[in-house]
Amino acid sequence: MKDKVVLITGVSSGIGKAIAQLYADKGAHLVLASRNLDALEKLASALKEKTSEVLIVQTDIANSDDCKKLVSETISIYGRIDLLINNAGISQRSLTMDTNIDVYKTIMDINYFGTIEITKLVLNSMISNGGGQIAVISSVVGKFGFPFRSGYSASKHALHGFFDSLRAEVSDKHIDITIICPGRIQTNISVNAVTKDGSKHNKMDKGTAEGMAVEKCASLIVKAITAKKKEVIIAGNEKKLVWLRKFIPGIYYKLVARVKSV
Template structure:
């Protein structure tokens, strides 16, 4: 993937890894489309990216609103002659027990993390195929590889992304659609602050593990380097990534640790 002069749409670009990735890519002289719910924050990111020599357009919308997703896709497709890459970073996490969490919260997490992401992908995919292909990246999590306490719906939504986008990749190899699944561990962002509790209220505080996580800007460098190489899975984080390998190769140890370790 040669980023130079490519048109790249990034969701979740107002904060966290999405913002850091947009800022990192802006060094490559690209044409960015920045999306998220916070238009003011997106505008600030756009100004930074423009100062780096890239163009940046702000298209705010809520991933959890199906109509808003469709309208955003229509607007972008009407204004751009093609989309070279679509990078999904938008999402929401959780901090609550299965036994205490309402199904309304479960549904909200899936609407944002899974259905909104899928809807935007489906809206863009035909045009991407018609233009000879493109790159799609979706952000999962290490808990998209295994279940973890206080993350039931979040983990499930990330598992679902793996199934959907691996299927999309297999179906579209001949269409030159390259799919990367980004798998972060502990990254220092506000994901825990904005996570939903059992009643849907914001968690409102930074987790200890998150506070000590890999900085978002360093993570973005890793992600961009591996997106350039079109890696199918991109693990990024610290020592916590070992849990992915433990779950795969030593499941009995994982089953023991998953009920003992402090949640991410």
């Protein structure tokens, strides 16, 4: 990856930040995007000790102008993007019957529309530069539904439909697509999750706190991207629900119906 241009969204904390550190170790030229400018600046100054080239672009991926600026600034400085990692996302903690429709729209604007907008903007330049790789961080709940996460799960399922279709469309254009489905990972995902009225959940869930260490998750993500895997699940016991949903759905339906709190 030395001197390759790697654009990562959602790097101000969690999985994106840990992935950025690993690509800095490899000497990649990093383009880092998130809304929190202070966090971006701190990360960039830490990473500059490992790799010479770090560009930060304050970006809200739900804002079209921000997405266009992010990609055009990257292309004007580096001339290309070799690897795009669509990582930015928000989760949800609320029952469907209580949740305002605007909350669903916000989740889709970030997790789905923001992600596909950046992907579409990057795609043409990747194809004209002879190829590249696009990774997207989905979730195990992109493979099955789960209570209190109807909007989040739907947004991740949508990513599978989009990226499986795109993979087929660009299979003769040297573009590799990697869909990553983490289970519970120790990050601020539950703290930052939106609730029924759009306010923050602001709590560290027990499941998240007991999940996989973020450094281990990031290293498995980088391994899957390097191996150009089409899809990978990075999880503990949650992995079993993916299998049950596919092969013995009756047991999956019963198990998830028993979940009565976040």
